[in-house]
Amino acid sequence: MSGLREQQKALRRRTISQSALTLFAHQGFQATTMEQIARTAAVSVPTVFAYFGSKQEILLEKLHAADRRAIAEARERIAQYANPLDAICDFQRRLTEYAFEVMPPALWREILPPLLPLLGPDQSALPEAYKRVNDALVQELTLLLGDLCSAGLLRATLDIEYAAFMLNDYGHLQLLRLCTQSEPDKQTFWADTRRSTAFMLSGMQ
Incomplete structure (x- = not known):
């Protein structure tokens, strides 16, 4: 029963x-x-x-599940990559695609702008429910970067927690830029994301 x-x-x-x-x-x-x-x-x-x-909890539960799915799949595929850029871009692609499965671009345009100014190093003004989900994503991304360090693809002395924060923080901005397009140009978005990620990785290797 x-x-x-x-x-x-x-x-x-x-x-x-x-x-x-x-x-x-x-x-x-x-x-x-x-x-x-x-x-x-x-x-x-x-x-x-x-x-x-609250209705925020409904939305955040779905987003958290999408984030965990993207991270889990990306970590499973780490051994297939000789280049950390490919591994991180694979994660970013999955994260974006799964985020769009939860919410269409128009809804992201509504949700993200009020949150972006609150996502810096001092997140004291960030709503607690969203902060929990964002912190969990940063923690999962830290594990992904740790896997890359263990595989010798990133330098062993890398501050992976700060690197994860930086990638996540910039990822939110990139997502908003994509969503502001009336017809999201994903090919250009992936190319821009790869270039910006490569620039950040240059200090991590």
């Missing part, structure tokens, strides 16, 4: 989450209310709050 109950709870959580993402995509994040999410998911408002404390 407990197994069935857990399955039902997991299904209800996915239904609420997907309903919220659909509303975010169609009418924007700020314009969407928890009441609308509950109505679309065919549950009560208290039920939505029982699973998610």
